[in-house]
Amino acid sequence: MKLAIIAGLLASIVGAQAQEKLPVVSLGTVLTDLAQSVGGDHVAITSLVKAGQDPHDFEPTPGDVKAVSHAKVVLASGLGMESYLDKLRQAAGNGPTFLVVGEKVKSIPAPEEAEEGHEGHDHAGHDHDGGLDPHWWHSIANTKIAVRAIRDAFIAADPADKAVFEQNAKRELAKLDELAKWVRVEIAKLPANKRVLVTSHDALGYFARDYDFEIRPVQGISTNDQPSSKKVRDIISAIKQEKVKAIFFENMENPKVLTEILQETGAKVGGVLYADGLGQKEGNTYDSMIRHNVTTIVEALQ
Amino acid sequence: MDGSPLARLVIVLIFLGLLGLPVIALTREKPSAPVAAPSPEAASAREQKVDLVVTLSHPGRVEIRQANQVVAVSDALVSVLEKEITLPDTRAELTVTFHWADGVSPHAGRVVVSQDGETWADQTFWGDAEAQDVLSVQGPKQP
Numbered sequence: 252m253k254l255a256i257i258a259g260l261l262a263s264i265v266g267a268q269a270q271e272k273l274p275v276v277s278l279g280t281v282l283t284d285l286a287q288s289v290g291g292d293h294v295a296i297t298s299l300v301k302a303g304q305d306p307h308d309f310e311p312t313p314g315d316v317k318a319v320s321h322a323k324v325v326l327a328s329g330l331g332m333e334s335y336l337d338k339l340r341q342a343a344g345n346g347p348t349f350l351v352v353g354e355k356v357k358s359i360p361a362p363e364e365a366e367e368g369h370e371g372h373d374h375a376g377h378d379h380d381g382g383l384d385p386h387w388w389h390s391i392a393n394t395k396i397a398v399r400a401i402r403d404a405f406i407a408a409d410p411a412d413k414a415v416f417e418q419n420a421k422r423e424l425a426k427l428d429e430l431a432k433w434v435r436v437e438i439a440k441l442p443a444n445k446r447v448l449v450t451s452h453d454a455l456g457y458f459a460r461d462y463d464f465e466i467r468p469v470q471g472i473s474t475n476d477q478p479s480s481k482k483v484r485d486i487i488s489a490i491k492q493e494k495v496k497a498i499f500f501e502n503m504e505n506p507k508v509l510t511e512i513l514q515e516t517g518a519k520v521g522g523v524l525y526a527d528g529l530g531q532k533e534g535n536t537y538d539s540m541i542r543h544n545v546t547t548i549v550e551a552l553q
Numbered sequence: 554m555d556g557s558p559l560a561r562l563v564i565v566l567i568f569l570g571l572l573g574l575p576v577i578a579l580t581r582e583k584p585s586a587p588v589a590a591p592s593p594e595a596a597s598a599r600e601q602k603v604d605l606v607v608t609l610s611h612p613g614r615v616e617i618r619q620a621n622q623v624v625a626v627s628d629a630l631v632s633v634l635e636k637e638i639t640l641p642d643t644r645a646e647l648t649v650t651f652h653w654a655d656g657v658s659p660h661a662g663r664v665v666v667s668q669d670g671e672t673w674a675d676q677t678f679w680g681d682a683e684a685q686d687v688l689s690v691q692g693p694k695q696p
Contacts, residue, residue, distance in 0.1 A: 432685075432686055432687075435646075435686060435687040436648055436685055436686065436687055438646075438687075439618070439620070439621075439646040439647070439648045439687045440618075440620065440621040440648070441620065441621075442620035442641065443641070443642070443644075443645075553621070
């Protein structure tokens, strides 16, 4: 009788351990979505940066540091997106494994404007790591690299669930291939001379590289800084010369400059693009974010 | 300083005016050089007539678009579609759409773009009832 009770207790302990989820902390909304797809029910993800939150403004709290120290895997975008990363790593100690996805992807140089305009490679609150653009997820090819890296990190931390992570990652990669095909077909509707993106925040460099767009960032509209009158004149001149039909925004914190540019050029507001991460309602998954951005761009520039 | 106050004032004003000239020259907004829009002749000079050959594994319908404009389409079920089309440049993207209704799976459709016998693009697309993707034409191979 005693033996049976002990055996039962042991079995329940082993069962509980088998069902224990892999604790993961994510420092980016795109990473959270990808990690959930790869990990499924076998991971418990704490997303420190919430959907709709500006990752440039995020600073971890002592409570966040505690969550990180209890995690097995910490997912970071890298390339300078998380200016606090080194300190967080030190504070977390030897417990979690940090996967810095930006170190794995094919990166591109940071926008020149940011390099010239901000000392110390600081751009809208984050440090560009060696002058590289941290918004790697706007390339689906990079996102596929991220999925594979997350899969491998999960398997290393939880080998027992290897088959699940592999299967989930395979499914996610197939979905990304479908998404990439859809983007190709949509973008092909735009002739080469219409592929000019005037944006309020130069975060779409990877997208521009993949689909042959030219980016004209309007620095200052999305920030509280007033762009110089010369800068505004240059932007107006460029928009007129290139007959740009629409301007895209991340948000509109400087309507005075926006109104001036729209009045002078006759361009229209193309729409709001998700540049720094996922949205709260529309664009709340990686797939829907990309589809929203591409649809907005194609409809406005066609 | 001798002389009438009026003469001295004129001299001072002339002096100040001379000093101001370089400042005006430096701060005046220079008219930007007009950017010439590409002329129709220049645009047509870049246009390329190319041969398009589409081959289907089973008879089906084909539609080829360039910048959302139809450049080739089959009116009926076809196994092969051949047409000379005009591209805006040596580089272009063609949206290729196949439709099959015979229930066979999978299907394949091959699209070849060439000029004077030199292949510029050659790609096979796979699908079931429909296949849609983009063929990227890169122009002649660089020597």
